Amino acid sequence: MSQAATPAAEFQPALTVFMLVKSRREWLALDSNARGRMLREHVEPVLAQHRDSVRLRAYDVEFYATRVTDVWMWEAADHQAYEAVVEALRDTPFWDHLFDIVEILPGSSNAYGKQ
Template structure:
């Protein structure tokens, strides 16, 4: 019997750069309350998808006024990312605590993979 294995997160099928801007309600919370809100709303979603989707946070408000953060999502498949976003949209993090300014999906080294070539070394 063969079993279907889930691809590893070290080689995601898709990477999504979600550019977000903090909104006044989020900034009005104390630091403790911000972490409490993350634990309440975001952590359970991340736990449900931990084997299929990874999130990394980047603060950029030091260098730009358009967005304050970049959330980098790496997923083993598009469907896992889509399901996670559907859940995230049902939380106050989507358009209440943060405005989602832009979503930029990409595939790492697709330029090489699409032509059966090795990616440039980095």
Template sequence: MSELTAFILVKTRREWLDLTVPERINAFETAVLPTVRDRVSNVRSRFYDTEFYSARVTDIWVWEADDHESFQLVIEALRETPFWDHYFDIAEILVGVENGYAKHYGTETPTTINA
């Protein structure tokens, strides 16, 4: 399990939308992936589209990191790519620890999922 999960809420900029889909994929594969992979090893990412539900936030980038330093390195790496403040505006970064309350108090984790 990851030490922390970060939700980076972003809003697409016109520069991103003006790219074709192949150009977007190429930009991600050449500008973001190598930069992050060269600097960080203990992270995983997922991406969610929200533009059909929100005007303020168009996407949520979810990053799971094994430690706080790894997540810090992700942010440092992303800031040096065109994805930060060129293709996307960073609306908010929310970092959380899954079931932190239950872990802190040594209790069972309440869940709605039937095990």
């Protein structure tokens, strides 16, 4: 996923979620133009709708890992904002059609230091 799809809104995230995903053959079979079109049609509208409360950063890890190909780092203003994005993505071809969601790891930045 491109950084262009990442919302630019500034906020202090209450929640960070690392989503470990593995691309499926259906995604890998698409050429770069088709992948870009899929992102524009299905993912960018979801991100745009939630740009004030959720940010996405995508990392390619297939060079160093075999279990997952990408890590999607979500930063959300609150749990409800993150949940709304996930619900919207579940209605797209990306969730369990083009990518397998292998693991979801939620966390808070420096939670111990905030106590």
